[in-house]
Amino acid sequence: xxxxxxxxxxxxxxxxxxxxxxxxxxxxxxxxxxxxxxxxxxxxxxxxxxxxxxxxxxxxxxxxxxxxxxxxxxxxxxxxxxxxxxxxxxxxxxxxxxxxxxxxxxxxxxxxxxxxxxxxxxxxxxxxxxxxxxxxxxxxxxxxxxxxxxxxxxxxxxxxxxxxxxxxxxxxxxxxxxxxxxxxxxxxxxxxxxxxxxxxxxxxxxxxxxxxxxxxxxxxxxxxxxxxxxxxxxxxxxxxxxxxxxxxxxxxxxxxxxxxxxxxxxxxxxxxxxxxxxxxxxxxxxxxxxxxxxxxxxxxxxxxxxxxxxxxxxxxxxxxxxxxxxxxxxxxxxxxxxxxxxxxxxxxxxxxxxxxxxxxxxxxxxxxxxxxxxxxxxxxxxxx
Numbered sequence: 001x002x003x004x005x006x007x008x009x010x011x012x013x014x015x016x017x018x019x020x021x022x023x024x025x026x027x028x029x030x031x032x033x034x035x036x037x038x039x040x041x042x043x044x045x046x047x048x049x050x051x052x053x054x055x056x057x058x059x060x061x062x063x064x065x066x067x068x069x070x071x072x073x074x075x076x077x078x079x080x081x082x083x084x085x086x087x088x089x090x091x092x093x094x095x096x097x098x099x100x101x102x103x104x105x106x107x108x109x110x111x112x113x114x115x116x117x118x119x120x121x122x123x124x125x126x127x128x129x130x131x132x133x134x135x136x137x138x139x140x141x142x143x144x145x146x147x148x149x150x151x152x153x154x155x156x157x158x159x160x161x162x163x164x165x166x167x168x169x170x171x172x173x174x175x176x177x178x179x180x181x182x183x184x185x186x187x188x189x190x191x192x193x194x195x196x197x198x199x200x201x202x203x204x205x206x207x208x209x210x211x212x213x214x215x216x217x218x219x220x221x222x223x224x225x226x227x228x229x230x231x232x233x234x235x236x237x238x239x240x241x242x243x244x245x246x247x248x249x250x251x252x253x254x255x256x257x258x259x260x261x262x263x264x265x266x267x268x269x270x271x272x273x274x275x276x277x278x279x280x281x282x283x284x285x286x287x288x289x290x291x292x293x294x295x296x297x298x299x300x301x302x303x304x305x306x307x308x309x310x311x312x313x314x315x316x317x318x319x320x321x322x323x324x325x326x327x328x329x330x331x332x333x334x335x336x337x338x339x340x341x342x343x344x345x346x347x348x349x350x351x352x353x354x355x356x357x358x359x360x361x362x363x364x365x366x367x368x369x370x371x372x373x374x375x376x377x378x379x380x381x382x383x384x
């Protein structure tokens with residue numbers, strides 16, 4: 001992937017934003033288990049960073065997907081995982097289908113304020129009984145007198161407590177689970193919506209909610225694209241989500257390795273620095289190599305995606321590798337920090353807690369393996 005001066009300018013802008021507007025407040029937001037999403041996203045909107053890949057007529061920058069990935073990588077400099085994840089949900093997970101397939105009226109009403117930072121979005125796909133198994137979702141949206149009437153629940157919804165609208169996947173008809181679903185924009189202040197906070201072991205800066213829908217009515221015009229295309233649209237959204245996740249992990253892992261090199265260089269045991277032990281500096285060299293390999297894979301997938309290629313396999317590989325590598329880097333580095341790594345306020349323990357989600361959210365490791373095997377033609381006959 002070739003970097004232009006515009007790529008570097010975006011990276012520099014986001015890096016400065018992270019240093020000034022995010023990192024100083026991470027301890028406070030982690031303790032509160034929420035960050036001020038409207039305030040932070042509005043500042044990013046004022047910088048023109050929330051719609052880099054979206055059409056200029058709706059407030060975006062009209063750039064290609066690679067610019068969003070440069071932003072994602074720069075967000076990896078945040079001292080927590082929760083805030084970049086929340087921003088990514090807003091920019092690359094709940095808005096792609098709306099931007100690509102939504103009517104002009106729908107985009108003016110919901111995409112424009114999302115790009116400006118005046119509204120916060122969330123994505124409603126996972127349910128208590130169906131996370132990675134998207135086809136298994138049970139929430140329904142039935143047409144009654146020109147409105148969709150929604151019943152069901154959604155689980156593990158990032159931004160769910162603060163969002164102004166939700167890109168909701170629901171069953172709009174009977175029949176094949178891959179052809180009976182639709183994506184619908186649901187205002188989060190609609191009557192019949194109940195929100196319940198979910199307490200997590202990591203990613204605490206971002207709020208996560210379980211949402212309940214009890215006869216929630218939204219106008220039919222809030223349908224994104226065509227009825228019955230929701231599963232297909234969501235699969236396309238997942239590609240950008242997974243690439244965002246991979247890209248946003250890279251800088252954070254480099255920082256963890258840098259911090260561990262510095263700590264082990266200063267820390268003395270048995271008359272020499274911890275870093276002077278071959279088992280330590282060899283292991284850190286291995287980890288750095290793995291990060292660079294993931295960076296190359298991610299850049300290649302992004303370049304092909306920008307070129308209009310199907311990157312389902314590469315995006316799944318990047319997501320799989322990212323989920324495993326962030327845990328490996330955090331765990332290995334924590335070991336070299338010893339008892340200090342096991343303290344709550346240590347940056348390594350922060351990464352250790354936050355990184356565990358990556359192998360679960362956006363499609364678990366096992367789902368990524370299944371996709372890769374399917375595209376490789378190595379699944380047993382009859383397997384899906």
